[in-house]
Amino acid sequence: MKSPGIIYLHGFCSSPASWKSRLLEAEMARRGLAEHFACPQLSPVPDEAMAAVSALVEAADGPLTLVGSSLGGHYANHLAENYGLNAVLINPATVDLLNLGKFVGEHANFHSGEPFVFTENHAAQLKAQVSRPTPARYWVLLEEGDEVLDYRQAQSFYAACRQTVLPDGDHGFTKFPDFVPQIIEYAGL
Secondary structure (H helix, E strand, O other): OOOOEEEEEOOOOOOOOOHHHHHHHHHHHHOOOHHHEEOOOOOOOHHHHHHHHHHHHHHOOOOEEEEEEOHHHHHHHHHHHHHOOEEEEEOOOOHHHOOHHHHOEEEEOOOOOOEEEEOHHHHHHHHHOOOOOOHHHEEEEEEOOOOOOOHHHHHHHOOOOEEEEEOOOOOOOOOHHHHHHHHHHHOOO
């Protein structure tokens, strides 16, 4: 990937085939920026996901912006703090405020159908990745209608950060198409 660039981090049970990833990738391609975009398939094992994305970040030859949705928002927060990057977080999971026990069990990837098991050990890995945000690094996009995560948790956790909080919506962040150009500009592209 050429830099500056955007790395998109998808959510739990998701993939690079998510509509937000595809929309952002398509708009970047339309602008002649396809080589500045990456969206890796994240392992359901948190430590493995972070190792893979860390390698991608370390291999980049210039500035990066992370864009993370849901669990990808948690990952983006962790990586932004470890590598001094900026990040756009979309309805992010605030892991230290969640009851991760309710996610323990069998799941399937939304796009491939591939099954996986989320364990107590995986929950502990996520908890160990919690990083307090440096406010200047983040732009947090929240929709109050998020039916999966309580937007107020992220609103509180990222209280000192730039936030855009919209009424209604859902966990998928229905207004995402309206923000794609702004995200690309935020990344300096």
